[in-house]
Amino acid sequence: MRYDLQIIASWIDPGSHVMDLGCGEGELLSYLIARKGVRGEGIEKNEEKVAHCIEKGLSVLQGDMNEEVLDYPENRFDYVILSQTLQQVYEPDALIRAMLRIGRRGIVSFPNFSHWGIRLQVFFTGYAPVSRQLPYQWYDTPNIRVITLNDFRRFIRQIGLRVLKEAAIDTHSEDRYGRIVRVLPNLRATYGIFMIGK
Amino acid sequence: MSEYIEHDRNGASVGLVRKQFFTFAHPPESLRLESGARLGPVTLAYETCGRLSPAKDNAVLVLHALSGDSHVAGVYTPEDEKPGWWDFMVGPGKGIDTERYFVVCSNVIGGCAGSTGPGSPRPDTGRPYGLDFPVVTIGDMVAAQKALIDHLGIRRLLCVVGGSIGGMQVLEWTVRYPERVASAIALATTMRHSALAIAFNEVARQAIMADPHWNRGDYYDGPKPATGLAVARMIGHITYLSDEAMRLKFGRRLQDKSDFSFNFDADFQVESYLRYQGRKFVDRFDANSFLYITKAADYYDLILQHGAGSAVRAFAKARARFLVISFTSDWLYPTYQSREIVKALKKNGLDVSFCEIEADWGHDAFLLPNPRLSALIHGFLERVLREVRTSPDAL
Numbered sequence: 001m002r003y004d005l006q007i008i009a010s011w012i013d014p015g016s017h018v019m020d021l022g023c024g025e026g027e028l029l030s031y032l033i034a035r036k037g038v039r040g041e042g043i044e045k046n047e048e049k050v051a052h053c054i055e056k057g058l059s060v061l062q063g064d065m066n067e068e069v070l071d072y073p074e075n076r077f078d079y080v081i082l083s084q085t086l087q088q089v090y091e092p093d094a095l096i097r098a099m100l101r102i103g104r105r106g107i108v109s110f111p112n113f114s115h116w117g118i119r120l121q122v123f124f125t126g127y128a129p130v131s132r133q134l135p136y137q138w139y140d141t142p143n144i145r146v147i148t149l150n151d152f153r154r155f156i157r158q159i160g161l162r163v164l165k166e167a168a169i170d171t172h173s174e175d176r177y178g179r180i181v182r183v184l185p186n187l188r189a190t191y192g193i194f195m196i197g198k
Numbered sequence: 199m200s201e202y203i204e205h206d207r208n209g210a211s212v213g214l215v216r217k218q219f220f221t222f223a224h225p226p227e228s229l230r231l232e233s234g235a236r237l238g239p240v241t242l243a244y245e246t247c248g249r250l251s252p253a254k255d256n257a258v259l260v261l262h263a264l265s266g267d268s269h270v271a272g273v274y275t276p277e278d279e280k281p282g283w284w285d286f287m288v289g290p291g292k293g294i295d296t297e298r299y300f301v302v303c304s305n306v307i308g309g310c311a312g313s314t315g316p317g318s319p320r321p322d323t324g325r326p327y328g329l330d331f332p333v334v335t336i337g338d339m340v341a342a343q344k345a346l347i348d349h350l351g352i353r354r355l356l357c358v359v360g361g362s363i364g365g366m367q368v369l370e371w372t373v374r375y376p377e378r379v380a381s382a383i384a385l386a387t388t389m390r391h392s393a394l395a396i397a398f399n400e401v402a403r404q405a406i407m408a409d410p411h412w413n414r415g416d417y418y419d420g421p422k423p424a425t426g427l428a429v430a431r432m433i434g435h436i437t438y439l440s441d442e443a444m445r446l447k448f449g450r451r452l453q454d455k456s457d458f459s460f461n462f463d464a465d466f467q468v469e470s471y472l473r474y475q476g477r478k479f480v481d482r483f484d485a486n487s488f489l490y491i492t493k494a495a496d497y498y499d500l501i502l503q504h505g506a507g508s509a510v511r512a513f514a515k516a517r518a519r520f521l522v523i524s525f526t527s528d529w530l531y532p533t534y535q536s537r538e539i540v541k542a543l544k545k546n547g548l549d550v551s552f553c554e555i556e557a558d559w560g561h562d563a564f565l566l567p568n569p570r571l572s573a574l575i576h577g578f579l580e581r582v583l584r585e586v587r588t589s590p591d592a593l
Contacts, residue, residue: 041549050553054521055573057581061540061552071544 001031003171003178004109004191008081011107011165011195012036016078019043019103021065022085026053029060041077043068066091069098077103084191086110086152087134087143093159100161100198109193112168114148116187132172133190149185149192156196165195211281212247212272212289212296217312219243220304222345225321229342235332239321242346243268243312244304247288248296250352255586257352258294258579259343260284260303261360261367264434264491265483267311270303271296286567293572294579299356306367307342308334308491310484317418317484329415334490336363336498340370344378354378356586357579358518361385361564362531363495369539372516373504381519381582383575385564386528388535389509389542390499395530398437399492402430406485415486427485428476435475440527440560444468509542516543519585520550521578523571525563551578 001009005028012018014036020029023042026049032038042060044050053060061068066089069080080103082095087110089095099106111133121129128138136143149168156163168185169192171178181189221241223229228238245268250257260270262283271288273281287293288301305313308331316331347355358371358379365387372382391399409426411417439447452458453470464470505512520543524536533554543550555570557563564571 047554047556051555051570051574054551054553055577057577057584059519059549059551059581061544061550062554063537063540063552068544071541073545073547076547 001027001176002173003175004169004193005031005083006176007167007169007180007193008083008107008109009036012038012079014038017076019072019077019080021069021080021082021099023049023053023058023060025049026056026058026060028081028083029053029058030056033058066095066098069095069102072102074101075104079103079105079107081107083107083109084111087145087147089145092145092155096156096159096161096196100196104197105164106196107193108152108196109191110147110152111143111173112149112186112189112192113146114150114186115190119187131190135173149189152192152194156194161196161198163194164197167193169193210289210291211285214276215245215247215269215272215274215282217243217245217268217274219312220346220349222349229338229345231332231338232335233333237307237314237332237334237338239314240307240342240345241312241314241318242304242307242342244302244346245269245282246300246302246350247271248298248300250300250350254352255354255356256299256583257347257350257355258299258301258357258359259347259355259371260288260294260301261343261358261364261371262303262306263360263362263364264488264495265479266364267309268303268305268313269311270301283565287572287575293575294359295576298583299579302347302350302352304343304346306339306491308339308487308494310487313342315484316415316486316490326418328418328486331486331490333493333497335494336366336370337374337503339494340367340374343367343371344375347378354380356582357381357383359383359385359575360387362387362561363491365531366495366498366500369500370498372518372520373500373513376515376517379518380586381521381578383521383523383578384536384539385523385571386525386531386536386561387539388531389501389512389539391496392535395437396496398433398530399496402433403489403492405429405433406489409485412485415489417485422480423485424480427480427483427488428473430485430488431476431479431483432472435472437530438560438562440529440558442527442558443560446558447471509538510545513542513546513548516546516548518548519578519582520548521574522550522552523564523574524552524554525557525559525561526554527558528561528563530561 017039020042029040050062080099118129168181168189223238223240228236269282271282271285305311365384368384406426409423411421412423448468451467453467524533540552
């Protein structure tokens, strides 16, 4: 499993109730159900991915997470996960608040835009950066948000929420291996993972 | 629903099946219908395939749509040209795997394939009921099915599954007998008909009732209202397909000719197809049953009946796990209607999976072989069986 998902999984208490927003093929959910005995549910936009999840025996529904997240009762979940999707969300504020309405905790991960590699690319080449974490050209990228670890921390504070736990990691997009970055994380981490609460 | 039935290409089949009958509500008892009328005795024609486990925890009840019947899969005789209406879904190794599940399918009351309906003899006169048959509802159909399930000794169904009007029965089961269903699969269905759906049904009914042979429902001794029923069926077929499906299937192609006939024979393939479907339907379906079942579907309103106007409240008692499936080109029960179901289920904190399957074939898509649909149902049932067996007391 992807390294960032391994970190997220390590934060989840056994037997808890988990919602994975943008759950893809259900890799994290399957892992959490098998290893941690969680009750897992997911939302995914892509029909084929949804179908694969349900075929695997996962409870997943097809739809736009920004809308689907609104229909659950308050505090239905222990954790609501948004992994590597925040940079594509049109209204992050609304989504994150909704996550913490339906769940006690939110877990958010995203590629760190202030990684030194990206900074150097902009500085030396003068072109919009393209990296293994953000592999798109400016004209075809689904990533409409440019977020750094510092930005996210400040944003969470500004909207009146709290960061309960965070991990800055150095890994590649689909890589199973990586490491925690403790020194100068905003400069050296490729991804940030945050647990947030009210 | 249409006539796509063909034998499985891989030859997998449940093999020989037999139509069975169960009669209940013998006098002095009777089944009290939602209208207040009483009906009895009541016979249900049904079919089973697969084996009921010793714990009786693997029963799947399949609910058919308007023109279906209890013959869900397999064949009655080795010479049968056509297997049951959902043969591609029900059988060994299929979406509903008869090696693992015990499948039950019964003909609805009001139907004409062995269950008590307007064509059945009245107990007092021995003559067909005709319009004296009381109007039945989706709830009445489900109440009758429950009597059958009791009779079979099944305390809790692993799953109730059906599409279209069968899907309405699925939803009804989950709120009427919540403790009796562990899971539910609702395909291409709705909590209540839209005005559009009612409108098409009404035109179809009018076609039957305008046929002089209909004779206010009393035609069992004479010629049948075949023209009316055929036209009703043609209207139905239009609503089961889609613009795209018709374009692909027929376009403007002509039937066995290179130019127009300049009269009112069937020139276009689509005309010829509809006429053929209409004619074929008349041989196997009773016009009065068509009236009763379409009326039941039009009356059905889960939101009003079980939720006093609130879809969320309507599912308050439901406890099943749900799989809801819609099809992109279904304009009779469009995806938004399935999403309303999903929304109400979510607000009740129920476990729900939903998938909108990309399909060109309109409302009828659930009746056509579709590997994705089979895989979804297969995966969902496996999970439910696993969960039910790990914690048998938890629904």
